[in-house]
Amino acid sequence: MSAQKVVVVGAGASGLSAAWWLARSGVSVTVLxxxxxxxxxxxxxxGGCSHYQSPLFKEEQRLWPQMDELLGYPTExxxxxxxMAVTPRQLDQYHYIAEMNNRLGHRVDxxxxxxxxxxxxxxxxxxxxxIHYRFGGHANPHRxxxxxxWALQDLGGQIVQHSxxxxxxxxxxxxxxxxxxxxxYECDAVVIAAGPQTGQLAAQVGIDxxxxxxxxxxxVTEPAPMMKxxxxxxNGLYGRQTLRGNLAYGGGPHEWVEFGDLGxxxxxxxxxxxxxxxRLAELxxxxxxxxxxxxxxxxxxxxxDGRPVIDRRENVTVCTMSGVGFGLSPASGHAxxxxxxxxxxxxxxxxxxxLSRFDxxxxxxxxxxxxxPL
Amino acid sequence: xxxxxxxxxxIDGKFPAPSHHYDVVVIGGxxxxxxxxxxxxxxxxxxxxxxxxxxxxxxxxxxxxxxxGGRATTAVQNRERMVETVFMNMPWLEPAFEAGVEVQLATTxxxxxxxxxxxxxxxxxxxxxxxxxxxxxxGFDKLVIATGARDLPLAFPGWNQPGVMGAKALAMLLxxxxxxxxxxxxxxxSHDLGLETALLAKAKGLEVLAILELRNxxxxxxxxxxxxxxxxxxxxxxxxxxEAKGGLDGVEALxxxxxxxxxxxxxxxxxxLVPMIELNDAADGPRRFDANRGGWVPEESEAIxxxxxxxxxxxxxxxxxxxxxxxxxxxxxxCGGDTIxxxxxxxxxxxxxxxxxxxxxxxxxxxxxxxxxTLLQDGPPNQDQVKRLTRTGMxxxxxxxxxxxxxxxxxxxxxxxxxxxxxxxxxxxxxPLPLKVIADxxxxxxxxxxxxxxxxxxxxxxxxxDIGTPYEEENRRRLGGAMAL
Numbered sequence: 001m002s003a004q005k006v007v008v009v010g011a012g013a014s015g016l017s018a019a020w021w022l023a024r025s026g027v028s029v030t031v032l033x034x035x036x037x038x039x040x041x042x043x044x045x046x047g048g049c050s051h052y053q054s055p056l057f058k059e060e061q062r063l064w065p066q067m068d069e070l071l072g073y074p075t076e077x078x079x080x081x082x083x084m085a086v087t088p089r090q091l092d093q094y095h096y097i098a099e100m101n102n103r104l105g106h107r108v109d110x111x112x113x114x115x116x117x118x119x120x121x122x123x124x125x126x127x128x129x130x131i132h133y134r135f136g137g138h139a140n141p142h143r144x145x146x147x148x149x150w151a152l153q154d155l156g157g158q159i160v161q162h163s164x165x166x167x168x169x170x171x172x173x174x175x176x177x178x179x180x181x182x183x184x185y186e187c188d189a190v191v192i193a194a195g196p197q198t199g200q201l202a203a204q205v206g207i208d209x210x211x212x213x214x215x216x217x218x219x220v221t222e223p224a225p226m227m228k229x230x231x232x233x234x235n236g237l238y239g240r241q242t243l244r245g246n247l248a249y250g251g252g253p254h255e256w257v258e259f260g261d262l263g264x265x266x267x268x269x270x271x272x273x274x275x276x277x278x279r280l281a282e283l284x285x286x287x288x289x290x291x292x293x294x295x296x297x298x299x300x301x302x303x304x305d306g307r308p309v310i311d312r313r314e315n316v317t318v319c320t321m322s323g324v325g326f327g328l329s330p331a332s333g334h335a336x337x338x339x340x341x342x343x344x345x346x347x348x349x350x351x352x353x354x355l356s357r358f359d360x361x362x363x364x365x366x367x368x369x370x371x372x373p374l
Numbered sequence: 375x376x377x378x379x380x381x382x383x384x385i386d387g388k389f390p391a392p393s394h395h396y397d398v399v400v401i402g403g404x405x406x407x408x409x410x411x412x413x414x415x416x417x418x419x420x421x422x423x424x425x426x427x428x429x430x431x432x433x434x435x436x437x438x439x440x441x442x443g444g445r446a447t448t449a450v451q452n453r454e455r456m457v458e459t460v461f462m463n464m465p466w467l468e469p470a471f472e473a474g475v476e477v478q479l480a481t482t483x484x485x486x487x488x489x490x491x492x493x494x495x496x497x498x499x500x501x502x503x504x505x506x507x508x509x510x511x512x513g514f515d516k517l518v519i520a521t522g523a524r525d526l527p528l529a530f531p532g533w534n535q536p537g538v539m540g541a542k543a544l545a546m547l548l549x550x551x552x553x554x555x556x557x558x559x560x561x562x563x564s565h566d567l568g569l570e571t572a573l574l575a576k577a578k579g580l581e582v583l584a585i586l587e588l589r590n591x592x593x594x595x596x597x598x599x600x601x602x603x604x605x606x607x608x609x610x611x612x613x614x615x616x617e618a619k620g621g622l623d624g625v626e627a628l629x630x631x632x633x634x635x636x637x638x639x640x641x642x643x644x645x646x647l648v649p650m651i652e653l654n655d656a657a658d659g660p661r662r663f664d665a666n667r668g669g670w671v672p673e674e675s676e677a678i679x680x681x682x683x684x685x686x687x688x689x690x691x692x693x694x695x696x697x698x699x700x701x702x703x704x705x706x707x708x709c710g711g712d713t714i715x716x717x718x719x720x721x722x723x724x725x726x727x728x729x730x731x732x733x734x735x736x737x738x739x740x741x742x743x744x745x746x747x748t749l750l751q752d753g754p755p756n757q758d759q760v761k762r763l764t765r766t767g768m769x770x771x772x773x774x775x776x777x778x779x780x781x782x783x784x785x786x787x788x789x790x791x792x793x794x795x796x797x798x799x800x801x802x803x804x805x806p807l808p809l810k811v812i813a814d815x816x817x818x819x820x821x822x823x824x825x826x827x828x829x830x831x832x833x834x835x836x837x838x839x840d841i842g843t844p845y846e847e848e849n850r851r852r853l854g855g856a857m858a859l
Contacts, residue, residue, distance in 0.1 A: 036759055037752075043762070055838040072740035074731060096852045100845075104837055142762040143731065154740060161753040214384075214829065215492050221809060222770040236825045243734055244719075244765065251827045253385040257492045266658045268493050269802060271389060271502060271511055273485070274814035275821055281809040291806035293772050299492070306834030323829060352841055368376035374386060374494030 003027060003189035003315070003340055007178040009165050009201060012042035013141070013326045014319045015193035016148035016159075017333025018340075020071075023155035025341060030187075031149075031157065032180050034164035034262055038145025040195050041298040042326055046218070046238040046250055048231070049327040050081050050136025052106050054308070055348050059331035061135050067330055072154065073147035076140035076243050081231035084116045084123060084130030086282055090234065091128045098131040107134040120232050122224060124285030130234065138231040138240040141326050148329070164262055165194075168205050174315045175205055189340050193319040196301040200261055202318050209309060209318060210358050211301045212371040215257045217269045218250035218298075219276045221290040235283040237276070247287060249280050256371045257299065269295040304358065304365055308332070311355045312339045318355070383830030388821040391497040395513035396422040396476075399501055400520060401483040401653065403427075406682025407520030408470050414518075415473040422512065423470060424481040424503060426805070427550055428456035436718075436771050438806060439650065440546055441525035443539025444624055445640055447553045453480070453506065456551065463550045481505050484812070485802030486517065486657040488677070499677060501653075502802065502812075509812045519654055520681040523647035523668060526698060526778050529723070530705040532618030533641075534714045537625025541571040541644035548578045556640035560628050561585045563701065564609050565692060568644035569598040572607050575642075583636045585609040585644075588704045593697065595690070614704045615641065631708075645701045646694050648778055649684050652800035663793035665695035669778070670797050695792055702782050715783075716776045718769020725764060726783065732765050746787050755788040757781050757798035767798060770806055830854075 004027065008019045011033035019029045033039075049064045051057055067075050085091035098108040109132040116130040117123045149159055163182035168175045168190070177186045192201050199211040223245030230241035239249030252275055257264070273295040281288040300323045303309055308321040310332060317339045319332060335345045366372055380386075398414040400407045403425030411423040426439070431451040434442045450456055457480055461467070467477060485502035487493075500511040525540025527533065537556065541563075547554035559580055561572045564587035572582045585607060592599045592609050602609065610630075617629045618641055628636045651661060651672045660673040667686030674680065687694065711724030719732060729746050730737055746760065757780060760766065766780050767773035777798050785792045803812060814821075828834075836849045 036756060039759075053835050053837045057838075068738075072738055074735045074738070074741070076735065093853060100837065100840075100849070104839060146763060150740065150744065159752065216828075222806065233827075236827050238827055244732065252825050253383055253388055253821070254829055255385040255493065255495050256381070259492065264492050266491050268487075268490070268658060270385075270487055270493055270496060271485070271500065271814070272385070273802060274502075274509060274812055275817050275825075277809045278813035278815060278817060279825075281813050288810040289808050291770060291808055292803055292812050293770055293806050294801045295803070296801055297492075300829075302829060302831065306829060306831030322834065352838065362376065364376050368379045370379035370381040370384065370386075372378065 005187050006189045006191065006340060007032065007185045007187040008191040008193060009178065010192065010194035010198070011037045011149065011159055011161065012040055012193065012195055013038065013145050013148065013329035014321055014332050014336070015191065016145060016152060017329040018191050018193060018319065018336035019157055020148050020152045020155070021333045021337035022340060023152055023157040025337060029152065029157040030185050031152070031159045032163045032165055032178065032185070033159070033161050034197070036161055037149045037159065038142055040263065041300050042145050043142040044218070044296055044298045045141050045326045046248070047138040047141050047240050047326065048136070048238060049077065049139055050133055051324050051328050052101055052104065054324065054328055055350050055353065056328050056331035056335060059334060059347055060328050063330035064137060064139065067144070071147040071151040073150055075144040075147050077137060078139070078230055078243070079137040080229055081133040081136050081138070081233065082111070082116065082119055082130050082229055084120060084232060084234040084283070085128045086126045086235050088128065094131045108132065109134065119228055121227060122284035122286035126282065126285065136231070140242065165201060170205065189315040189317070191317045191319065191336055191340060193336070196299055197261065197263060198301060198318060198320045205316050207313050207316065207318060207355065208358070209320065209355065210304050210361055210365060211320060212366050213257050213259070213299050213301050214254040215267065215297050215299050216250060216254045217252070217272050217276065217295060218248060219273055219280070219292050219295045220246050220248040221287065222246065222293050224287050224290055235279050237279050237283060247280060247284065247290070249276060251279065252276060256373050258373050264299055267297040267299060269297045304361065304369070308353050309355055310335050310339065310350055310353045312343065313355070382824050383826040385495040388818055388824055389495055389497055390818045392500050392511040392513040396420050398516045398518065399424070399512060399514040400518040401501070402520035402522060402682070402684065403464060403467060403477065403479070404520060404522055404682055405466050407518065408466050410518045410520060410681045411475045412470050412473050415470065415475045421475045422478070423475050424478045424483055426480070426482040427546070428453070428460045428480055430506065433806065436806065437775055438771055439524055439774065440543035441527045441540030441643065441775065442543040442547065443640070444536030445539050445555045446547055446551065447555045449553045450551060459552050460550050463552070482805045482807070483653060484509070484805045484807055486653050488657060490658065504807050504811055507811065508815070509807065515677070517678045518681055519672070519678060519684055521650040521653065521684045523649045523683040523687060524774060525643060526646040526648050527643055527775050528645060528702050528705050528779055529713055529715050530615050530617065530708050531710065531713055532620065532625070534717045535618065535620050535624045537620060537639055538618055538641045539643065541567050541642055542647055544571060544642050545574060548574060557581060558583060558638045559640040559642050560636055560638045561642045561644050562615060563587065563644035565593040565697060566595060566598055566690070567647060569594040569602050571642055571644045573598070573601055573605060576605050576607060582607045583638055586613050586615060586630070587611045588614045588700060593692070616708045646698050647683065647687060649686055651684065652804040654678060655797070655800040656802045656804055661797070665693050666691065668694050669792070699782060702779060715779065716766035716769060718771050718775070719765040721764055721766045726766050726780065727787065729760070729763055731763065746784070750788050755784045755790065755795050757784055757795060760784060761798060772804070772806060773798065
């Protein structure tokens with residue numbers, strides 16, 4: 001029996017994309033969220049769409065250029081990226097990344113320093129060269145997540161905000177309903193894509209999913225003159241020049257954190273702002289005079305190997321993306337929708353993103369890795 | 375049980391202790407902050423008092439921290455002279471110097487950081503400071519925030535041109551900076567603030583054409599009203615601005631609701647002041663809404679106290695929230711959909727209520743069917759959500775010019791009281807600071823060595839097809855999980 005009625009837990013990029021794909025297949029979808037659409041890491045990340053390491057890469061690349069049209073709302077997707085080095089070690093790493101991608105058939109060009117400076121006018125004399133991804137790009141996270149939500153509503157899907165899940169009703173091994181503070185929702189299948197809450201929700205239906213949560217930070221400047229290509233990384237930073245011109249960048253050390261079942265109540269930033277600013281001023285000497293106008297932090301759940309989990313047990317599909325959820329969301333939603341409806345991903349092998357790789361993991365794996373709050 | 379491992383790319387141990395530590399740090403060197411510093415110094419504690427004035431000409435140009443409205447003279451560009459001028463105009467600092475308080479002018483406090491929920495990595499509680507050249511962190515046992523209150527601008531046609539400004543900005547330019555460029559002013563609002571502003575302007579030799587009051591009577595206290603009358607300043611009740619007209623240099627005239635036009639160069643908004651709680655707010659300090667004290671006011675915690683109007687305006691029993699609402703309704707009545715609400719991002723009232731993105735994006739048909747009203751059907755009002763979709767409040771003034779009004783509009787659209795709409799977040803740095811100034815040019819070796827672009831987990835970037843092949847080992851060797859050190 002194919003699922004007619006699906007409840008998705010989590011209105012972030014992964015959950016909403018899955019819901020949207022399901023709705024496109026004619027499924028009746030309800031998305032429950034503890035808070036607001038795209039309010040966690042989905043709405044406050046670097047906006048990158050260039051995940052060559054993922055089995056979902058080809059689908060990510062196929063879909064992003066079409067997303068505005070498919071969703072009916074702007075995502076601010078802009079194609080291609082440059083990664084530029086300001087130290088010899090960075091250049092060596094980037095050249096390795098270029099070589100690796102070219103071997104895999106993803107075109108990456110090498111740029112010398114003058115070519116970088118031509119494409120990236122904010123770069124300075126300290127630039128040693130870089131690489132140019134002829135794929136990928138960046139989009140506006142918050143706008144894109146809202147676009148998924150609205151597109152889902154336009155297809156008849158329902159989104160219930162401020163409605164934390166409180167339990168699951170299970171009959172003969174399958175989930176028959178999801179209980180939340182706003183009521184009980186009957187279903188044929190469930191998707192759990194609830195970011196840092198995914199682990200404890202999955203545990204309630206007997207699925208072991210090892211996750212640890214980290215806090216990461218970003219800063220944003222006032223607008224800079226528009227560069228030809230806004231997706232410029234390097235010097236230990238990821239980020240983008242937004243279509244407004246602001247430079248929004250993150251990177252650097254993370255902090256392992258813990259919080260209650262409803263997620264963190266606050267997401268403070270720290271003086272890491274100053275270290276990010278230094279890196280950004282080094283990356284873009286031409287922007288060193290620009291004002292930093294905000295900093296922010298987000299919380300990201302990570303699996304022990306830092307790779308996503310997309311897998312299904314009975315009628316429960318779990319999706320946790322280990323920090324690459326936003327960019328891969330067009331493709332992860334497709335994969336999740338396939339798992340819910342067909343039991344397997346129709347467009348690529350995602351076997352190695354399965355839950356079974358963590359079978360038998362030590363209960364104290366976080367201790368041995370040092371992934372613990374201070 | 376396993377031994378605790380070490381994650382070299384986690385923040386652990388990467389923040390060094392601040393080089394300076396004080397028993398008490400006071401932010402804001404007005405009379406209230408100085409009094410607090412003096413009191414602390416008199417019992418023998420080590421006290422630092424910082425004041426951000428004079429702020430740079432560039433910040434004045436973006437209405438930070440007050441609504442200067444482009445009416446500062448070019449004198450504000452001369453930093454050294456300004457420091458002298460401002461210092462001369464703060465005679466109350468003298469006893470603080472004598473008591474041994476360390477005083478730093480032209481020094482901005484831009485962030486307060488403490489360990490607490492989600493942060494355990496800080497070497498104690500610190501405040502981030504900056505001058506024109508660099509930034510640094512200072513440890514403290516007790517912080518007194520005495521940052522005062524800032525202007526509350528409200529939109530009306532023509533408000534987004536030089537010459538429309540705030541009462542607090544005018545007072546600072548007249549009293550502290552000696553750098554006000556206008557001559558003929560109209561004051562909007564007749565509560566205590568408006569009356570005091572008119573009296574100050576008159577005393578400084580400016581021509582005060584009128585005080586405008588939308589209600590039928592003068593709102594300020596009778597003593598001030600009597601002084602205003604004695605000074606020959608006219609209060610026009612039941613009259614509001616309809617449009618500020620002007621040219622290249624800004625305001626030249628103000629059209630009134632009674633049909634008259636006043637030739638003036640400055641329109642001074644004296645409708646209200648907002649306690650500057652952003653340092654406390656960005657540090658997740660507690661706050662509450664008090665309509666009689668100017669809106670959101672901070673609540674003391676163990677390590678942070680407040681002095682002066684930062685703690686809330688003096689409670690005279692006057693309901694500032696409803697007065698502001700009345701003014702917004704009156705001025706809003708003159709606004710068209712094309713009236714700019716967010717000056718930084720050039721977003722209009724229609725853009726805001728239509729929940730539309732900035733003009734550099736297309737507005738496809740589905741999007742045009744959305745609005746603030748449809749968003750409010752999905753959930754309670756949240757200004758941060760509206761901010762991210764419309765960009766109102768996202769600009770270089772850090773939302774100072776429009777955030778209060780956007781919150782009022784949101785409350786009105788949602789049919790709620792202002793107190794029921796969550797305050798839009800404040801985030802450090804609470805003053806715009808250049809990258810090269812806020813940058814930590816002396817960061818710890820541990821920070822430098824442990825830096826990673828994203829998490830630093832050796833397996834995360836291995837291409838899927840390479841997993842379990844010799845390429846995986848090569849990937850680890852070349853990148854080690856660390857992308858772009």
